[in-house]
Amino acid sequence: MGAKRSFTIYLVLFSLLVCSGVSAIGIxxxxxxxxxxxxxTFTEEKEQFEQLLSGQSPxxxxxxxxxxxxxxxxxxxxxxxxxxxHRNIGNIVAPDDWSLATVLEYGIKHLGIDTIxxxxxxxxxxxKALGTGGGDGDSFVPGWLANSAPALSSLLARSEKPDSxxxxxxxxxxxxxxxxxxxxxxxxxxxxxxxxLRNGNLQIIGLYWNMTSGKVEQIG
Numbered sequence: 001m002g003a004k005r006s007f008t009i010y011l012v013l014f015s016l017l018v019c020s021g022v023s024a025i026g027i028x029x030x031x032x033x034x035x036x037x038x039x040x041t042f043t044e045e046k047e048q049f050e051q052l053l054s055g056q057s058p059x060x061x062x063x064x065x066x067x068x069x070x071x072x073x074x075x076x077x078x079x080x081x082x083x084x085x086h087r088n089i090g091n092i093v094a095p096d097d098w099s100l101a102t103v104l105e106y107g108i109k110h111l112g113i114d115t116i117x118x119x120x121x122x123x124x125x126x127x128k129a130l131g132t133g134g135g136d137g138d139s140f141v142p143g144w145l146a147n148s149a150p151a152l153s154s155l156l157a158r159s160e161k162p163d164s165x166x167x168x169x170x171x172x173x174x175x176x177x178x179x180x181x182x183x184x185x186x187x188x189x190x191x192x193x194x195x196x197l198r199n200g201n202l203q204i205i206g207l208y209w210n211m212t213s214g215k216v217e218q219i220g
Contacts, residue, residue: 049080058084060115061107063100063183065091070121075209075216084113090126090179091118093186094147101190108192114202118187119216120180121209127176131161151175151182180206180219 042049061084062072072078072085086103093100107113120127128134130148135141155171155178162168184206187193196202206219 052081056081061113062117064119091120092147093183104190105192116204117207118183119207120176122211124176131172131175148179151178177219
């Protein structure tokens, strides 16, 4: 009965999208993926999911990039209930970001999080835009990336930006890492984080995911 209902919902959504002229590829992929999940992982690990109904107790909060290639749960081989994740463009800790501030407050005060990770990654589009002047025609991107501008200034103070090629790629990798260092400093200014650090109840770590090797390295 459940499978029949899911298929009916799928047909209704598919019809609505087709009639509206919108491609149904995205939603059909999601619904098919969900069916695969329900019949596979969800069924195989039913007991674990039933336990999660009573609550969550993640051990780590990860602030990572929205980039679809950089998925914390996959990178760290973590299952449901293990990671509390906040994602945004450029893994930025902005002082006026109420969404992140809420995640930090809830994670620390109510979930007992004792480790916070700021994770950047190789080939970050946000850092490329920051370093090369991309996104100037956008409405929101430049203002958001301004939160990472000190990282660019810091790198330029010690390393001239190459014009192109592999040298520019290497320079952008350094900018990605410098941004992690900057966001760790921003993180320390959050009142809940600051209190946790002072009391010794919290640690913050910078990690950089190398897409080429699949490995993470600590940045600090």
